[in-house]
Amino acid sequence: MANFTLNINGTKQEMDVDPATPMLWVLRDHLKLVGTKYGCGIAQCGACTIHLGDNAVRSCQLPVSAVAEQKITTIEGLSENGDHPVQKAWLEVDVPQCGYCQAGQIMTASALLEKNPNPSDTEIETAMNGNICRCGTYTRIKKAVKLAASSKNV
Amino acid sequence: MTQIKTQYNRRSFIKVSAAAGGGMLIGFSWLNGCKPNTPEPEPGVAVPNEWFEINGYIKIGDTGKVTIYSPNPEIGQNVRTSMPMIVAEELDVPWENVIVEQAPLNTGWYQNQFAGGSLSIRLSWNALRMAGATGKRMLMEAAAKEWGLQVSDLAASEGIIKESNGERTISYGEIASKAVGLEVPEEVELKAVKDFKLIGTSQKNVDGKKIVTGEPLFGLDFHRESMQLAVIQHPPAFGMKVKDFNEDEIKGMPGVHDAFIVDTSFEDSDRFDEKGFLQLITIVGNSIWELLQAKKALKANYETVGELESSGMHSKRLEKALVSGEVQESRKDGNPDAAFKKAAKVIERTYTAPFIAHNTLEPMNFFANVTEDSAELIGPTQTPEALEGSVSKLLGLPLENVTVNMTRIGGGFGRRLYVHFGVEAAAISKKIGGPVKLMYTREDDMTQGTYRPTYRSVYKAGLDQNNNLIAFTVKGAGLPEGPVFPNRFPAGTVENYSAEKIKSETNVTTGAWRAPRSNFTAGAEQAFLDEVAEAAGKDPIDFRLELFDRAINDPVGEEHEYEAERYAGVLKLVKEKANWGKTEPGVHRGVAAYFCHSTYVAEVFDIVLENDNPVVQKVWCAVDCGIVVNKDAAKNMIEGGVIDGIGHSMYSQLTFENGAPEQMNFDSYQLIRHSQAPKEIEVFFVENEIDPTGLGEPGLPPAIGALANALYKAKGMGHYHQPFISEKQIVG
CATH class of the missing domain: 3.30.365.10 (Aldehyde oxidase/xanthine dehydrogenase, molybdopterin binding domain)
Structure with a gap:
């Protein structure tokens, strides 16, 4: 066990955990921030995607000891009122079916748009390819990413 | 004009009472319900009791807000939006005034539901229409009484009742409390399809905002104070059975509260109990990460009790079956x-x-809290009734002492028609004498599927x-x-x-x-x-x-x-x-x-x-x-x-x-x-x-x-x- 001070969604959090614990389980078990989902545990499905600084990362492969001072953002902290352009676009296109993967999809999409405000179809596919949607909402996700991109540029 | 009966042999499909906080509460049988114009069952066939089971509710508050309590498991088919739309259509209220709420947990209101075979809408259509139409009719009757008129002198639309030949109007909210004492009509009229205003439009998922903001909706998100977590290990192959494992070593690992072999077998299982491994190594603790480390350290012995099949063998078997x-x-x-x-x-x-494999993105999981004389289960299931039955058999408890409540379901595809993971959670809870949430890893989920x-x-x-x-x-x-x-x-x-x-x-x-x-x-x-x-x-x-x-x-x-x-x-x-x-x-x-x-x-x-x-x-x-x-x-x-x-x-x-x-x-x-x-x-x-x-x-x-x-x-x-x-x- 070791002590860590983490900066999560703008709040400092003190923890005493095994340094190898992946952020996914720190968030879910220790902080009860369960919007970040477990899907595979081996960085293949993207359900656990969070932002480390400005980058979308798979929290199931990110040990708490590797985080240090870096800012962590989860789906709960993406916007104050659920009104991030990507979240709004998701609602407008009515993307979700079961909804389980969508937090991860939204976190990947929002990180993509920060870096590339006008992604092409291929760039969207490439960036989003690590996020599985078992219900098959891929065409809607792409539509929502484009909608978010256009509304961000207005 | 389609008429629909609200009762059969003086037993009503509808119950009306005063709503807490003012207004009218309509209870009805959400699934199955009644059939249009055919209250007479075929000779010799009894009307099933479920038809009279009140498990859907509409609250017409005195503010005019309509709350529809949706009991159906939501596995992503969006029935929590589309089913209330059917009620709102016949009730004739603006969709903006409709709030859809999940049944509060632990009320026992919302048992015995089912999501499978693309049946949800098919089975509920008539029941939902009848409930909405009954509400509208009773509100109109209350208004008619208030004004000293006949119902035929009134028209209702968009939550407002209007005098056909006059100026008076009254909103559903204002009249709702007065509709409570009225007798439920024996028969109500349904809208003609051509008059539908809401059905056939596109309405957004009522849970959309909760989903995109990461609210805890799913079984795996469920948490209760003093609850422990459990993971399991099954044999590596079909045809094998757990014999023993390095129990002492596992129990001594960080964060492990207990480790044991749980037996989930019981007499008289049915098709929803399909499962290849009835004895499972179980590790209990408070942190999934620590439990996963303990799982990795398992050294188990398995015995072969059946044939160890391979894909080549499966192909040959199919070829042979086609011949003989x-x-x-x-x-x-x-x-x-x-x-x-x-x-x-x-x-x-x-x-x-x-x-x-089904590979629902949310792996199998369930919460169980078993005591001497009761069992409470909460989680993602498509067949709560089957789970209730199986847990009752496993624990030897009467059915009424077992409650099953549903969370949102992170994908079904048929996988959650099978109830073993709920049964396993119940067996583990009994063994440790307290509340527990069982979680499968992806590997568990993929390698012991149906x-x-x-x-x-x-x-x-x-x-x-x-x-x-x-x-x-x-x-x-x-x-x-x-x-x-x-x-x-x-x-x-x-x-x-x-x-x-x-x-x-x-x-x-x-x-x-x-x-x-x-x-x-x-x-x-x-x-x-x-x-x-x-x-x-x-x-x-x-x-x-x-x-x-x-x-x-x-x-x-x-x-x-x-x-x-x-x-x-x-x-x-x-x-x-x-x-x-x-x-x-x-x-x-x-x-x-x-x-x-x-x-x-x-x-x-x-x-x-x-x-x-x-x-x-x-x-x-x-x-x-x-x-x-x-x-x-x-x-x-x-x-x-x-x-x-x-x-x-x-x-x-x-x-x-x-x-x-x-x-x-x-x-x-x-x-x-x-x-x-x-x-x-x-x-x-x-x-x-x-x-x-x-x-x-x-x-x-x-x-x-x-x-x-x-x-x-x-x-x-x-x-x-x-x-x-x-x-x-x-x-x-």
């Missing part, structure tokens, strides 16, 4: 053998598909000299159930026809997987028909329409399980929408149509080859599911079905070696990803006034046929063995 297996169901019209002898051309093809069976079917067709289809036979075997529906298409369209559904055996656990058997049959049959059409020199759509003409005008045999006009209808619609017959150079087209779960779907696929790899450019879907309730959500279901169909037929398989699944996680088990999805999907609905039918499953089966047919055009070779990606012509 037990026929479960069959049909024969005319004399196919004689017809093949005189046929000018005979075409025969064999199709296969592997076992596949898989889609592996299949093998042989199709054979005979054409005469004029290229008429004179004989058609299909023999299909599965491990265990055969993938043949003897009375479905093309039954009724061919003079000499036979279909045999053949059973075989396996100790690999199997079950319903989205559109059971149809998920294979549609692809095989529709791909085969295209090759027959080609041999006959006919256009694939014209060829199918000719067959439907036969079923319409002069059907062969006594019955068939489809309406040929509606089948032909979706084909004609997709033909028109896709502009069939006109394709750009380099674009390869395939079509398929299929009927299952009471819904007809036809699809056209356009494929291009990029570096010899097929890319689905566009998909057109034509759907006849009767009345469409929530249009955009209905399109979403069909789009998902198309993508799921492509994904599993193209990429997914679960193979076995020595009884062990060879794929354990998404690194080796391929699921379709963003870049492999169609670039565009368009969905069109046939407009009619037929009661709505399901959408959860019917979009998937024809996608496999249309994909195979487009691939045939693109590659010049048939695709007979799923997953298509492993057929050489695709990879190379």
